[in-house]
Amino acid sequence: MASGPKLSDAAFRSAAERALIGEHPTIVKLRALLERVAATDATVLITGESGSGKEIVARAIHTLSVRSGRAFVPVNCAAIPHELLESEMFGHERGAFTGAAGPRHGLFSTADGGTLFLDEIGEMPLQLQAKLLRVLEDGIVRPVGSDRATRVDARIIAASNADLIAAVRKGGFREDLFYRLQVVPIIIPPLRERRSDIPLLIDYFLDRMRQRLPGRDWTVTREAMVHLWSYDWPGNVRELENMVERLVIMCEDSVIDTPLLPGNLVTAGRMAETRIPATLGEKGVNLNAMVRELEGRMINEALKQTGGNKQAAARLLGLKRTTFSAKLRRCGVIAPASGDERDEA
Ligand SMILES: Nc1ncnc2c1ncn2[C@@H]1O[C@H](COP(=O)(O)OP(=O)(O)O)[C@@H](O)[C@H]1O
Ligand SMILES: [Mg+2]
Numbered sequence: 001m002a003s004g005p006k007l008s009d010a011a012f013r014s015a016a017e018r019a020l021i022g023e024h025p026t027i028v029k030l031r032a033l034l035e036r037v038a039a040t041d042a043t044v045l046i047t048g049e050s051g052s053g054k055e056i057v058a059r060a061i062h063t064l065s066v067r068s069g070r071a072f073v074p075v076n077c078a079a080i081p082h083e084l085l086e087s088e089m090f091g092h093e094r095g096a097f098t099g100a101a102g103p104r105h106g107l108f109s110t111a112d113g114g115t116l117f118l119d120e121i122g123e124m125p126l127q128l129q130a131k132l133l134r135v136l137e138d139g140i141v142r143p144v145g146s147d148r149a150t151r152v153d154a155r156i157i158a159a160s161n162a163d164l165i166a167a168v169r170k171g172g173f174r175e176d177l178f179y180r181l182q183v184v185p186i187i188i189p190p191l192r193e194r195r196s197d198i199p200l201l202i203d204y205f206l207d208r209m210r211q212r213l214p215g216r217d218w219t220v221t222r223e224a225m226v227h228l229w230s231y232d233w234p235g236n237v238r239e240l241e242n243m244v245e246r247l248v249i250m251c252e253d254s255v256i257d258t259p260l261l262p263g264n265l266v267t268a269g270r271m272a273e274t275r276i277p278a279t280l281g282e283k284g285v286n287l288n289a290m291v292r293e294l295e296g297r298m299i300n301e302a303l304k305q306t307g308g309n310k311q312a313a314a315r316l317l318g319l320k321r322t323t324f325s326a327k328l329r330r331c332g333v334i335a336p337a338s339g340d341e342r343d344e345a
Contacts, residue, residue, distance in 0.1 A: 051238030096145025
């Protein structure tokens with residue numbers, strides 16, 4: 001196995017199906033990182049807003065690793081009642097607690113040889129965090145109510161949509177566990193910080209709909225694309241994925257146009273209001289970030305008003321077309337592709 005993981009055809013196919021789509025520099029870097037991380041057994045902590053792709057990233061690491069032939073076991077720490085989480089994870093002995101009729105394997109054992117994905121780890125009760133830390137350190141699992149100790153070899157990938165450092169400061173999350181988990185930290189930016197991937201993801205999801213509904217096809221008008229692309233997507237890629245499905249279902253012919261979009265997406269689709277302060281204050285400001293944010297906002301507004309026409313948008317902002325294009329690239333904002341107005345610059 002010195003040459004690294006060999007993927008079976010099936011594993012390879014599922015890796016392709018779960019491809020992490022995106023050409024934004026942060027996603028390109030992330031894909032390269034995944035491959036390097038997959039070649040190791042290091043514990044990974046993935047941070048990102050809900051729907052940004054934490055689980056798909058965790059699965060990709062598993063699929064690309066030598067563990068791909070064994071189980072990938074997701075545990076949502078927020079969805080399982082606190083009292084049950086411990087026995088779910090570590091298993092229990094018969095009669096360990098009321099209702100524990102027979103002995104039971106925990107998810108740690110299920111993930112033996114594979115990967116245990118601890119989703120929403122920030123929701124794990126402190127007492128269980130202590131137990132998890134011990135297991136991570138010695139690789140030994142003790143079921144609830146049992147003296148029996150079993151060695152388990154599960155790779156741990158944890159995910160959180162909350163700022164765990166803040167939780168550590170407030171005493172809601174153990175600092176030692178935090179450092180033990182984030183041997184490799186992976187941060188997934190929210191979709192609104194990689195808007196240039198929105199058209200790409202829409203294409204990808206439309207393609208999947210084409211496979212599901214053979215013989216049908218859809219196109220998104222330039223104006224609709226501008227709205228889709230300037231919306232803030234609080235639910236990130238998951239929200240976009242659901243939106244594409246909804247638009248395809250609602251669409252009577254094959255054209256997805258602005259009237260089909262939900263009203264809030266069209267009207268509230270502005271860039272989030274910035275916190276650009278009127279005064280400097282004691283702590284000072286990050287002038288570059290403020291200028292970039294204002295630029296990005298104005299560029300989005302101009303493109304929206306002009307239905308994506310860059311020449312007209314540049315005029316609205318009092319910029320030369322070339323200056324405007326350079327700013328577009330710098331913001332990571334790429335105007336939606338259209339047949340008649342290609343940007344060669
Ligand atoms: N970069 C991406 N490319 C393709 N699909 C994605 C991407 N990011 C997220 N998705 C899809 O969006 C949905 C939400 O992703 P998920 O990994 O469950 O997010 P999270 O765990 O952060 O809430 C899933 O259906 C996933 O397949
Ligand atoms: Mg998730």
